[in-house]
Amino acid sequence: MNTLFDLLLKPFQSLDPLWGLMWISALSGVMMIQVFKKTSDQQAISMLRRKMGSRALGMLLFLESPPTVLKLAFGLIMDNFIYLWHLLKPMLIITIPFILIAAQLDARYSREPLNADYLSTVTVYWESSILSGEPGEPEAGTLISPVVTIADSLEQSFSFTGSNGVFVFGAMGIDLGSSEPTGSIMIRGAEKGGIVQTLLHPWNMEAPADIVKIESFTQEKNYHIFGSRWGWFTVFLVFSSVWAILGAVIFKVKV
Amino acid sequence: MKRRDFLKKAILTPAAIAALSAGCGKTTGRSGKRLIVLGVDGMDPSLVESFMERGLMPNTRRLKEMGSFNRLGTSNPPQSPVAWSNFITGAPPPVHGIFDFIHRDPATMMPYLSISEVTPPDSTLNLGKLRLPLSGGGVNLLRRGTPFWDTLLDKGIPVTMVKLPVDFPPPAANKNGLFLSGLGTPDVRGSQGSFTFFTDDPRSISDNTGGGVIIPVRDYGDGCYTCRVDGPANSLIEGNPVMSVEVKAWVDRESKAVRIDMGDASVVIGEKQWSPWMHFSFSALGPISTVHAIGRFYLKEITPKFKLYLSPINIDPENPALPISSPDWYSRDLAEDAGLFYTQGFPEDTKALSRGIFDDDDYLSQANIVLEERMSLFHSVLSRYQEGLLFFYFTSLDLNVHMFYRSMDPASPLYGTTDPRFSGVIADLYSRIDIAVGQAMELLDDRTEIILLSDHGFAPFRRSFNLNSYLAAEGFADISSPYERNNDMFACLDWSKTGAYGLGLNGLYINQAGREKNGIVTADDKRSLMENLKTSLESAVDPLTGDKPVKNLFILEDTYPGYQMPPWAPDMLVGYSRGYRASWETTLGAFPEGVITDNMDPWSGTHCISPDICPGSLITSVRNMPENPTLTEMGSIINSILTDGEEDQ
Numbered sequence: 001m002n003t004l005f006d007l008l009l010k011p012f013q014s015l016d017p018l019w020g021l022m023w024i025s026a027l028s029g030v031m032m033i034q035v036f037k038k039t040s041d042q043q044a045i046s047m048l049r050r051k052m053g054s055r056a057l058g059m060l061l062f063l064e065s066p067p068t069v070l071k072l073a074f075g076l077i078m079d080n081f082i083y084l085w086h087l088l089k090p091m092l093i094i095t096i097p098f099i100l101i102a103a104q105l106d107a108r109y110s111r112e113p114l115n116a117d118y119l120s121t122v123t124v125y126w127e128s129s130i131l132s133g134e135p136g137e138p139e140a141g142t143l144i145s146p147v148v149t150i151a152d153s154l155e156q157s158f159s160f161t162g163s164n165g166v167f168v169f170g171a172m173g174i175d176l177g178s179s180e181p182t183g184s185i186m187i188r189g190a191e192k193g194g195i196v197q198t199l200l201h202p203w204n205m206e207a208p209a210d211i212v213k214i215e216s217f218t219q220e221k222n223y224h225i226f227g228s229r230w231g232w233f234t235v236f237l238v239f240s241s242v243w244a245i246l247g248a249v250i251f252k253v254k255v
Numbered sequence: 256m257k258r259r260d261f262l263k264k265a266i267l268t269p270a271a272i273a274a275l276s277a278g279c280g281k282t283t284g285r286s287g288k289r290l291i292v293l294g295v296d297g298m299d300p301s302l303v304e305s306f307m308e309r310g311l312m313p314n315t316r317r318l319k320e321m322g323s324f325n326r327l328g329t330s331n332p333p334q335s336p337v338a339w340s341n342f343i344t345g346a347p348p349p350v351h352g353i354f355d356f357i358h359r360d361p362a363t364m365m366p367y368l369s370i371s372e373v374t375p376p377d378s379t380l381n382l383g384k385l386r387l388p389l390s391g392g393g394v395n396l397l398r399r400g401t402p403f404w405d406t407l408l409d410k411g412i413p414v415t416m417v418k419l420p421v422d423f424p425p426p427a428a429n430k431n432g433l434f435l436s437g438l439g440t441p442d443v444r445g446s447q448g449s450f451t452f453f454t455d456d457p458r459s460i461s462d463n464t465g466g467g468v469i470i471p472v473r474d475y476g477d478g479c480y481t482c483r484v485d486g487p488a489n490s491l492i493e494g495n496p497v498m499s500v501e502v503k504a505w506v507d508r509e510s511k512a513v514r515i516d517m518g519d520a521s522v523v524i525g526e527k528q529w530s531p532w533m534h535f536s537f538s539a540l541g542p543i544s545t546v547h548a549i550g551r552f553y554l555k556e557i558t559p560k561f562k563l564y565l566s567p568i569n570i571d572p573e574n575p576a577l578p579i580s581s582p583d584w585y586s587r588d589l590a591e592d593a594g595l596f597y598t599q600g601f602p603e604d605t606k607a608l609s610r611g612i613f614d615d616d617d618y619l620s621q622a623n624i625v626l627e628e629r630m631s632l633f634h635s636v637l638s639r640y641q642e643g644l645l646f647f648y649f650t651s652l653d654l655n656v657h658m659f660y661r662s663m664d665p666a667s668p669l670y671g672t673t674d675p676r677f678s679g680v681i682a683d684l685y686s687r688i689d690i691a692v693g694q695a696m697e698l699l700d701d702r703t704e705i706i707l708l709s710d711h712g713f714a715p716f717r718r719s720f721n722l723n724s725y726l727a728a729e730g731f732a733d734i735s736s737p738y739e740r741n742n743d744m745f746a747c748l749d750w751s752k753t754g755a756y757g758l759g760l761n762g763l764y765i766n767q768a769g770r771e772k773n774g775i776v777t778a779d780d781k782r783s784l785m786e787n788l789k790t791s792l793e794s795a796v797d798p799l800t801g802d803k804p805v806k807n808l809f810i811l812e813d814t815y816p817g818y819q820m821p822p823w824a825p826d827m828l829v830g831y832s833r834g835y836r837a838s839w840e841t842t843l844g845a846f847p848e849g850v851i852t853d854n855m856d857p858w859s860g861t862h863c864i865s866p867d868i869c870p871g872s873l874i875t876s877v878r879n880m881p882e883n884p885t886l887t888e889m890g891s892i893i894n895s896i897l898t899d900g901e902e903d904q
């Protein structure tokens with residue numbers, strides 16, 4: 001997944017991150033509408049929509065006959081349930097790529113690059129014993145606070161600032177952020193796990209030996225759109241929906 | 256941002272296209288002139304002269320040489336809310352209604368802050384314990400009168416007023432106006448700034464004069480202190496319970512640091528370190544209604560005792576719970592560009608220093624954060640300034656000179672105990688303001704002018720005058736219960752024998768029949784009582800120094816003849832002599848022992864004295880300024896500059 005997204009985003013590396021985010025959102029919208037087309041019963045949906053349209057028209061035509069309107073309304077409600085049933089299968093199938101895409105976008109577009117102006121905090125959860133002695137100075141970035149050790153829960157925390165997008169503290173097995181161009185994965189921590197963890201949390205690296213996990217709190221990124229701030233997920237939802245609707249019109253998909 | 260940079264960004268950022276189209280609709284000013292007004296609270300003309308001479312204010316000196324330097328007539332009383340209201344409205348206190356920091360309601364005798372008020376809703380829908388507001392309620396600015404910039408806005412001239420005092424809540428949105436409220440803006444608890452101090456040694460803080468709360472906390476052996484941070488009262492629930500959030504502070508006594516966990520966020524700070532701004536969310540009604548706020552922690556000490564300071568919980572400029580800017584997006588826009596900043600009107604925590612929570616170093620580190628934030632805000636505002644009026648307000652000089660006047664005043668009772676390291680604090684502050692002046696001067700051209708002004712100057716505050724104790728000693732007030740002298744305001748008074756009382760920093764009131772709750776002085780007797788008081792107070796002598804503590808006692812109807820006084824106005828204003836000021840107890844109507852005492856509070860500089868002693872400063876690139884200008888005239892001078900003299904016609 002990481003390589004696929006790196007390739008897809010290659011043309012956008014030198015542009016504002018919003019372009020890459022919008023590109024993936026648009027692609028996802030179009031792709032999801034295609035998946036919807038392939039996995040749904042288009043004929044049944046088409047028939048159902050016509051049926052629902054005719055029931056609605058019937059209600060308008062027979063306004064003077066409340067029993068008829070009620071009957072049609074009841075039919076319309078039932079049709080809605082059937083419609084939702086038709087949507088269920090494609091939606092369940094779409095959920096899988098949706099989660100994977102969202103994870104990738106979260107890893108690439110949800111955080112500001114680590115920099116000297118923003119104080120971030122990291123916590124290391126040790127497996128059995130805490131690294132003793134002075135941890136020394138980081139290779140990249142600056143340690144702002146002393147290291148707090150909470151012996152009972154085998155935790156160590158400190159605050160830091162990054163340098164050119166990264167913070168590297170080899171003594172504690174920490175390698176955060178990214179010095180790669182826009183749209184690359186920004187590492188936020190580490191954890192133990194297999195393929196599922198890698199797919200769902202692409203922002204985490206494999207935890208070093210003796211460490212259960214590493215968590216960091218870094219600056220969230222917002223995008224300025226139409227005079228307000230949008231999180232990456234809002235951008236993704238809105239733009240993928242817009243492109244899904246456009247795709248439905250272009251490819252004549254019955255939704 | 257320069258237009259070229261903006262266009263470049265517009266090409267790179269699709270979203271900026273929307274911003275560009277919005278910008279195209281912006282009305283441009285008629286004259287195309289630019290005027291930058293730097294309002295520096297408390298910049299004293301004598302100190303400016305001295306620092307210019309010593310080469311500490313080269314930019315200010317250059318500005319003076321381009322135009323002029325004058326002493327600027329201040330308000331009476333020379334208190335910031337009064338002075339800035341004079342500036343805003345071009346009128347004296349009887350017109351704008353602000354006479355002091357503190358007013359009192361004569362019907363109840365309760366004091367209240369004079370700048371703004373919070374009113375509860377007129378009607379609510381009650382659902383069990385839920386109280387849903389239906390109509391009314393909100394925050395009201397108590398300053399009256401018409402602001403001078405209304406003329407500019409009417410003419411389509413852009414107006415930007417940043418951190419403007421006595422302007423909370425800000426005016427209604429105007430397509431040509433940008434406003435960010437300054438002095439008078441409360442914290443989320445509704446106070447003018449209330450710190451929280453978590454400690455396992457609460458008894459070490461004996462001073463209980465307000466300004467914040469001391470919360471005792473305890474480590475139960477796991478190295479964790481659970482700290483409850485109180486936010487605003489929840490007006491949606493019956494009884495208005497206080498909303499709070501829990502913060503866990505994990506201490507490491509070896510490394511002398513603490514990890515502060517709050518919700519999903521964590522930060523680690525060492526001893527004498529400040530956290531960055533942290534976001535607080537106080538839930539009023541689950542996820543439906545949340546009050547967003549910001550605060551900064553400061554780890555004062557970890558061993559032998561745990562001492563963790565939390566700044567007043569400020570309104571979050573990115574998500575304001577109360578209106579602090581107009582249009583409402585402006586505060587968010589500034590915060591995004593310049594970073595989060597103190598939104599409360601009095602950002603320097605002078606009370607924490609006065610109460611011994613901070614030492615001088617702690618206080619200066621906090622004051623430095625405030626000034627750096629303000630400089631960053633100034634830089635942001637200046638970089639987008641195109642035309643029209645730009646007013647920017649600096650508070651640091653005023654509050655820091657209040658606290659460190661003792662460092663340059665050998666006659667101060669605290670001079671000997673103030674570390675000589677701090678003798679250059681005030682000079683350094685003036686130099687840093689001079690840097691801002693230099694930044695503004697970079698924009699000077701044939702269509703741009705600069706005005707640097709202050710609302711008042713400064714004087715030492717060496718001796719405290721207990722006005723109410725004086726009135727009692729001289730028979731103008733009667734203390735019926737001497738055991739309660741220092742307790743509740745006026746609790747010790749026998750109102751049936753009291754003719755006058757003091758409240759606020761300069762206010763003196765007649766206990767007038769028909770106005771005051773327990774008034775006894777008739778309208779016929781009022782004038783003679785005021786004249787007696789004037790004679791008495793102006794002739795009072797400090798037995799220690801032989802000086803007269805009161806230089807002038809101003810009878811309001813003589814000082815402002817022809818004006819109808821509102822019921823909250825004092826009847827007289829006490830114009831203290833240089834070196835004297837009303838004691839802190841006087842400001843809240845208390846009657847401490849002794850009439851004149853040494854001022855042992857670090858708050859060692861003052862301007863709440865006779866206005867002729869502490870004029871403000873006016874340094875400008877504008878030539879042909881009127882002689883002996885006053886703050887009240889500045890609005891029309893500004894309008895005149897920006898409208899090419901149309902104002903004068």
